[in-house]
Amino acid sequence: MNRLTMGVWGTLLAWMLVAPLQADEKLLTVRSPQAFDLALEQVQEVLKKHNFTVAHIQKCDGGLQDMGYTTDNYKIVFFGRLEEVRELSKTHPELVPLFPFKLAVYAEGKDTLFSVLNPAELAPLLNADKALAEQLVVWEQDFRAVLNDMQVVQVAHIH
Amino acid sequence: MKEWLRSCLAVVLLATVSNTYSADGRALFTQHCSACHGEAGAGGIGLPLSAPTVMHSLTDDYLRKTIRSGRPGRIMPAFEQLTAAEVEALVHYMRGWGEAKVEESVLPLAGDAVRGKPLFEHYCASCHGQDLSGGEGTGVTFSRARDLPIMPPALNNAGFLQAASDGMLRYIIQQGREGTPMPSFATTLNATQIDDIIAYVRTRESDTSADVSPPESLTIMYSVEGTFDETVDRVREAIRSNNFRVFPDRFVEEGLTDEFSVNKRQISLRFCNFSKLYEALKVEPRLGVILPCTLTVIEQEDGSVKLVAANVTALAKLFNNNQLDEVFAHIKASYDTVLDEVTF
Numbered sequence: 001m002n003r004l005t006m007g008v009w010g011t012l013l014a015w016m017l018v019a020p021l022q023a024d025e026k027l028l029t030v031r032s033p034q035a036f037d038l039a040l041e042q043v044q045e046v047l048k049k050h051n052f053t054v055a056h057i058q059k060c061d062g063g064l065q066d067m068g069y070t071t072d073n074y075k076i077v078f079f080g081r082l083e084e085v086r087e088l089s090k091t092h093p094e095l096v097p098l099f100p101f102k103l104a105v106y107a108e109g110k111d112t113l114f115s116v117l118n119p120a121e122l123a124p125l126l127n128a129d130k131a132l133a134e135q136l137v138v139w140e141q142d143f144r145a146v147l148n149d150m151q152v153v154q155v156a157h158i159h
Numbered sequence: 160m161k162e163w164l165r166s167c168l169a170v171v172l173l174a175t176v177s178n179t180y181s182a183d184g185r186a187l188f189t190q191h192c193s194a195c196h197g198e199a200g201a202g203g204i205g206l207p208l209s210a211p212t213v214m215h216s217l218t219d220d221y222l223r224k225t226i227r228s229g230r231p232g233r234i235m236p237a238f239e240q241l242t243a244a245e246v247e248a249l250v251h252y253m254r255g256w257g258e259a260k261v262e263e264s265v266l267p268l269a270g271d272a273v274r275g276k277p278l279f280e281h282y283c284a285s286c287h288g289q290d291l292s293g294g295e296g297t298g299v300t301f302s303r304a305r306d307l308p309i310m311p312p313a314l315n316n317a318g319f320l321q322a323a324s325d326g327m328l329r330y331i332i333q334q335g336r337e338g339t340p341m342p343s344f345a346t347t348l349n350a351t352q353i354d355d356i357i358a359y360v361r362t363r364e365s366d367t368s369a370d371v372s373p374p375e376s377l378t379i380m381y382s383v384e385g386t387f388d389e390t391v392d393r394v395r396e397a398i399r400s401n402n403f404r405v406f407p408d409r410f411v412e413e414g415l416t417d418e419f420s421v422n423k424r425q426i427s428l429r430f431c432n433f434s435k436l437y438e439a440l441k442v443e444p445r446l447g448v449i450l451p452c453t454l455t456v457i458e459q460e461d462g463s464v465k466l467v468a469a470n471v472t473a474l475a476k477l478f479n480n481n482q483l484d485e486v487f488a489h490i491k492a493s494y495d496t497v498l499d500e501v502t503f
Binding site: 025026027029030031033053054055056058060063064067069071074076078080081082085086089090093094095096097098099100102103104105106108109111113115116117121122124125126127151 | 189193194195197198203204236374375376377378380404409411412413414415416422425431433434436437440444445446447448449450451453455457459460465467468469473477478479
């Protein structure tokens with residue numbers, strides 16, 4: 001083993017020892033200081049960038065207001081990837097209630113919040129086999145990337 | 160080999176030291192806390208931490224323990240995965256919003272819980288509840304009307320009671336929190352009475368023993384008799400007859416592809432009880448991640464028909480919010496009624 005190899009292994013070992021662990025979060029939530037309408041528009045673009053299709057948007061706020069309740073903006077963005085939905089609803093029909101995925105977008109004062117279920121945390125509840133568990137982790141990474149992008153946008157708007 | 164070990168050890172030590180001192184409290188707060196507590200700690204789902212009178216009343220030890228253990232059943236998660244350095248960085252960052260004015264002493268006070276009970280019921284229960292479970296919901300909300308601008312915390316929460324010292328509780332009762340609904344009782348209650356109330360609160364810690372039952376499946380799939388179309392009609396009728404607001408049916412793939420390619424043998428029947436939804440959103444704004452109530456009918460390639468539903472009991476456990484228990488119990492009863500009508 002030469003010094004370079006030893007150095008690489010040493011660095012890897014060090015990273016494994018000190019790298020912060022990913023949070024154990026069943027729901028992923030981020031905040032954006034963007035106004036609701038702008039944030040809702042932005043998140044659809046970000047989902048598209050990550051190869052998701054927005055299937056439709058449900059207006060919870062409209063439904064509540066129609067029934068006489070007072071509420072600020074509250075929408076649910078349904079999104080997914082056709083190939084994944086089509087394939088997994090065949091191999092794992094028990095997943096169908098999760099499709100399309102649901103992203104809650106809601107106003108909190110001047111800010112907008114985004115919440116989504118963390119797919120990787122659902123693995124034990126779905127008796128996930130290895131392939132499904134891997135897919136759930138991939139979705140978690142994709143969802144985190146979408147939410148992170150919304151936070152990057154947030155920084156861009158602050159400055 | 161010795162040289163290799165020395166190199167590894169040096170790299171590990173260097174990385175550890177670097178990690179300890181590079182923990183950026185502001186970045187950590189943005190990453191882990193701002194979604195609920197607001198970007199500048201102004202509050203939201205969580206308490207407005209940056210209000211000076213709030214920080215004056217919180218000790219560093221309380222902040223550390225709260226970050227580590229969270230609030231079982233009250234949304235705030237336990238951040239067990241953070242390193243000690245990261246927790247310290249967070250506490251240091253939050254301390255920038257106001258110094259602690261409470262002595263760190265954790266010596267228990269010698270109050271009398273029996274004497275404290277009527278005092279609590281007279282002075283505290285109107286906000287914190289007779290059962291000490293706090294207000295409906297958490298933190299503040301700007302989205303829906305609520306009784307108070309900041310919801311009173313659950314004093315019986317094990318996470319709260321284990322984090323808060325008697326000295327801290329005494330300070331909060333004496334000083335109150337200006338800018339929040341918590342008044343000062345400095346001229347209303349004497350020191351002995353305050354200690355008695357604290358002793359009573361200490362006796363009311365709620366049971367938060369871990370649920371050791373095996374996790375239930377997130378979804379439930381039923382084989383049903385009859386054709387796909389007959390099943391869809393039966394489910395739709397059962398939903399309507401149970402007084403739900405029914406939304407238009409949607410194909411599972413609808414919107415993900417064009418109308419000619421969509422699989423029309425997978426239909427989601429969606430419904431809602433807006434009264435319950437409104438109540439639930441007041442205590443859990445993240446609820447949209449599982450909305451609306453849906454029953455899905457699918458025809459498989461072999462022609463068999465399945466009815467697939469979310470398992471409400473399993474869904475309820477995703478939120479760490481026991482204020483949703485009543486709503487979820489209602490939703491479960493409704494699902495069960497509809498499913499019974501369709502599957503038997």
